[in-house]
Amino acid sequence: MHPAGLPSPRSAFAIGRRVGLLLLLQLAAALTLPFILTQSLVGGSLAFLTGGAAHAATIRAAVLLSFVGATLTVLLGITAFPVLRRHSQAAAIGFVVVCAGSATLDLVQAAHTLSMLAVSQAFVAAGAAEAERYQVVGVIVAAARRAAHTTQLVAIGAWLFVFYGSLLRFRLVPRVLAGIGLLGVVLQFSGVTLMMLLGQRAIGTLAMPLLPIQITVAIWLLVKGFDEHLPPPAGSASGS
Template sequence: MKTYRKSVAVAGALFLAATAAYMSGNALIESVVGTSDYLAHAADNRDRVILGVLLEFLNSAAVVGIAIALFPILKRCNEKIALGYVAFRAIEAVLLIVGAIGPLLLVALSREYAASDVPGDLQAIGTLIKEGSSYAFQLGMLALGVYSLAFCYLLYRFRLVPRALSALGFIGYVALSASAVAELMGHDGMLLYIPGALFEIALPLWLIVKGVKLPESAR
């Protein structure tokens, strides 16, 4: 057995940092653009929106960092899956960045809203921007959910973590993928986030405290 304490501890810390950054950033953004009269107030609260967007950018960097930190371990189990995990987390990060640009556009749109003779048109544009951001986010979650099943397969197959935890990962990422599809189709899929959220808290805590061990067959 061989341990990789430093790499997995970094990955665990990045998991937690990504979660904290996204939740904080999204809360700041939604406190401004999640209201019915957001165009009337977004420009006045631009600092809050910008800070929220920067936190979401930090989340995007962290999710790529997770895959990079875990790559040396996953490579010894299956190099193709390890490379794919890096690629799909990069795709997720790009889609999240695209989605995070939307609130910045709403701040710019808000500056024009008060002086506009056709505020209804700007409201329609704002709605399209918000929907575009939502689509980008859901596509990012779909990329994460689908390919992370392969990630959980490696965790389970090589017993990198307890198999019960790997099984929770399978359930969580299937539910996350289903949630993304439901949201893209106009349905509420928020409850389906719960299993994946539990996994992305439990896994990093295990990585930080216990680490992983590779069997001889994966060395």
């Protein structure tokens, strides 16, 4: 370790590799698979009322996986903290905070997913006689989950923006790579998250570049780690 507890270039390299691994694991456990496994809940109330119970095991697996993903998100903030603190303590603390906030909203969204599953199972058990009543309930719980999901996407965008912004600002990876990462986050937010906040139809194609970008950055960090050979940019705060 350097003076004042700051990481040496060697330890920063190791930390960067751990962050790269966490990015890949978190991408699968939090940003990809849970959304794929809960596709039976997407659509109108009648669609999820009939489809949710039929895919109960898959949905529960997605919820359990989201707990793993939330944990990985928090670990990502904690793992990157020593390197970010070398450049800016505020940035390091801020990244941990947005990661923790994102993880919390992941779990809120998971709770709404379980609510939809419970309503679907009750609908199937009740039969046709209660169909109309459960359709009303279905509209309510589906709307609540959509609102939670939208808020979750805002939080995901926040930690991604802080992450790539820190990589760019502190030159922890090649600036071109960090800049492309920021662009991918902006495109995803503009095409999906912002459209959902405005009550408009999401433009899914704008979110597509973020997946290969995230994989590329993760692999780069696995191979190269954080670049700590360059000094912090002039004027940035020091963790000491």
